[in-house]
Amino acid sequence: MPSLAYLHVDGVTKRFGSGRDRVSAIENVSFDVREGTFLSILGPSGCGKSTLFNHIAGLMQPTEGDVTIGGASVIGKPGQVGYMLQKDLLLPWRTIEDNIILGQTLHGTSKRDAIAQAAPLIERCGLKGFERHRPHQLSGGMRQRAALLRTLLTGKDVLLLDEPFGALDAITRLQLQMLLTDVWQEMRKTILFVTHDVDEALLLSDEILLLSSRPGRVLKRFFVDQPRPRTPEMLADPAVASLKAEIMSMLWKEVRRDEPC
Ligand code: ADP
Numbered sequence: 001m002p003s004l005a006y007l008h009v010d011g012v013t014k015r016f017g018s019g020r021d022r023v024s025a026i027e028n029v030s031f032d033v034r035e036g037t038f039l040s041i042l043g044p045s046g047c048g049k050s051t052l053f054n055h056i057a058g059l060m061q062p063t064e065g066d067v068t069i070g071g072a073s074v075i076g077k078p079g080q081v082g083y084m085l086q087k088d089l090l091l092p093w094r095t096i097e098d099n100i101i102l103g104q105t106l107h108g109t110s111k112r113d114a115i116a117q118a119a120p121l122i123e124r125c126g127l128k129g130f131e132r133h134r135p136h137q138l139s140g141g142m143r144q145r146a147a148l149l150r151t152l153l154t155g156k157d158v159l160l161l162d163e164p165f166g167a168l169d170a171i172t173r174l175q176l177q178m179l180l181t182d183v184w185q186e187m188r189k190t191i192l193f194v195t196h197d198v199d200e201a202l203l204l205s206d207e208i209l210l211l212s213s214r215p216g217r218v219l220k221r222f223f224v225d226q227p228r229p230r231t232p233e234m235l236a237d238p239a240v241a242s243l244k245a246e247i248m249s250m251l252w253k254e255v256r257r258d259e260p261c
């Protein structure tokens, strides 16, 4: 049933170091996500967004709290989710095609089946003809497209995307945003998406979680009640513009609180 809460982040606190070097990265973060939701996480730089993702990915032990997916704790159990970072992390010695199907083949899909599954998406992403190229022969936008496909094809129901388009130019970014929403609608994955770009969050998300400056706490959850498929013109809609103003104002207050100028 795709309407039940599926992923729970329950009172997660993370402190690094000890004594005078102690850093509190996130503090009592709780939220839940229904299956198939596109949730963006916004917050000032350094507020603990990547730390939060590392917990959901099972890569980091919380000081307090728990994360469950489908009712089972993922703490200490990496490999339950697909995870994509800003840096594409493609393996330089593998072809683009072999990079794209890496997640599938690691999980036991035969190379032949993996390629058959990937081929329509490779074509759709404009990477057809580049399957045999190595990552260094492609532009940054093409590499990021390949990394996105690899993440989408991992077969995981939950995908964590940590500022995946942050380093791209505006047009390439828009192309990838539209590609991601199209494919997400077809695949009905649950996506958690970290961004510092409010327009990007509005354009892509069903819901937006706003975090405070460090230590990151949940400030507010916003619902982007707009039809899909989304288009960039949506940002001019008065309801969206007013949501943007509210988010910007809260975000700005947080940034000022953190680093008064
Ligand atoms: P964001 O992704 O929101 O920019 P991060 O989650 O990367 O923030 O970092 C949040 C805070 O936690 C920062 O102050 C950072 O220096 C600290 N931090 C993150 N990872 C570690 C670590 N492994 N050891 C010590 N401090 C860390």
Ligand code: MG
Binding pocket: 049, 050, 051, 162
């Ligand atoms: Mg980060």
